[in-house]
Amino acid sequence: MEFIRGIHNLRSRHRGCIASIGNYDGVHLGHQRVLRQLVDHSASYRLPSLVMCFEPTPREFFAGDSGPVRLSTFRDKYERFRSHGIDRFLCVYFNSHIASMEPEDFIRVLLVDGIGVRRLVVGDDFRFGHDRAGDFRTLVEAGERHGFEVEDTPSYNVDGRRVSSTAIREALKAGDLKEAERLLGRPYVMSGAVVHGDRLGRQLGFPTANLRIGRRRSPMTGVFAIRVHGLGLVRAGVANLGTRPTVDGRDLLLEVHIFDFEETIYGRRVEVEFVERLRDELRFDSIELMTEQMRKDAAQARAILAEAGRRSEQ
Numbered sequence: 503m504e505f506i507r508g509i510h511n512l513r514s515r516h517r518g519c520i521a522s523i524g525n526y527d528g529v530h531l532g533h534q535r536v537l538r539q540l541v542d543h544s545a546s547y548r549l550p551s552l553v554m555c556f557e558p559t560p561r562e563f564f565a566g567d568s569g570p571v572r573l574s575t576f577r578d579k580y581e582r583f584r585s586h587g588i589d590r591f592l593c594v595y596f597n598s599h600i601a602s603m604e605p606e607d608f609i610r611v612l613l614v615d616g617i618g619v620r621r622l623v624v625g626d627d628f629r630f631g632h633d634r635a636g637d638f639r640t641l642v643e644a645g646e647r648h649g650f651e652v653e654d655t656p657s658y659n660v661d662g663r664r665v666s667s668t669a670i671r672e673a674l675k676a677g678d679l680k681e682a683e684r685l686l687g688r689p690y691v692m693s694g695a696v697v698h699g700d701r702l703g704r705q706l707g708f709p710t711a712n713l714r715i716g717r718r719r720s721p722m723t724g725v726f727a728i729r730v731h732g733l734g735l736v737r738a739g740v741a742n743l744g745t746r747p748t749v750d751g752r753d754l755l756l757e758v759h760i761f762d763f764e765e766t767i768y769g770r771r772v773e774v775e776f777v778e779r780l781r782d783e784l785r786f787d788s789i790e791l792m793t794e795q796m797r798k799d800a801a802q803a804r805a806i807l808a809e810a811g812r813r814s815e816q
Contacts (some may be wrong), residue, residue, distance in 0.1 A: 517618030605636030
């Protein structure tokens with residue numbers, strides 16, 4: 503998959519494609535349906551498929567940290583697009599200039615002159631341009647003038663519930679990992695590089711792999727039974743996702759204790775699959791009390807993961 507960073511890096515060879523525009527946060531089941539449509543249309547038109555996203559997202563640009571928490575990092579999104587067979591990923595820097603574009607200018611600069619779109623696939627609630635004045639009808643009318651087709655995708659429902667990034671955030675915040683998995687079409691994961699920590703866990707008998715997960719905020723915090731992918735065999739473990747209030751931590755950190763594992767893995771990139779939420783992140787009055795709770799968490803996580811393994815074998 504070709505990654506194009508910014509419209510200034512578009513070249514004449516990039517004109518002519520089947521495209522979609524959106525945040526694609528989490529790349530959930532609804533997003534996956536759109537990606538399949540893109541790939542199918544790409545084959546029938548014999549043109550490359552392209553996904554256009556904005557960084558920061560428009561809501562982040564206007565709302566800052568009060569905007570929605572991301573479900574996935576930019577790298578995770580890239581990997582999902584690549585795995586679905588998308589040919590090109592265009593990342594457009596969202597700034598005041600893009601935000602102030604009238605809908606017709608947005609269409610001309612980005613869609614017509616920029617990528618030469620031949621067929622555009624968007625969600626049924628897609629809005630764009632200054633004050634979000636552009637909508638599906640605006641695109642259809644522009645397509646008639648500029649020679650491209652527009653296709654909308656109705657909401658995707660699972661058991662009567664609309665699949666959306668918002669619904670997944672709500673499920674994760676509530677600790678309902680099963681519901682999040684149902685809407686995502688896969689378990690919720692975080693990935694990142696293993697970095698050096700303060701080695702407190704090792705001193706307490708619980709060595710941890712500390713992950714730099716590329717985000718300042720998380721849709722959930724707490725202690726979880728987890729599986730770790732990327733180390734050969736899938737490994738079981740327990741993880742704390744939060745700021746570590748007992749030791750006056752401030753930054754978001756994912757600390758993973760992998761059961762029965764002693765290899766040095768600094769610098770390795772791993773993926774952490776969240777299986778079940780055990781409890782909230784707590785502030786303890788002493789390190790001793792925290793260590794005792796860690797033992798209980800580890801025992802509970804082992805039992806949960808063992809039972810999950812047995813169910814999967816049946």
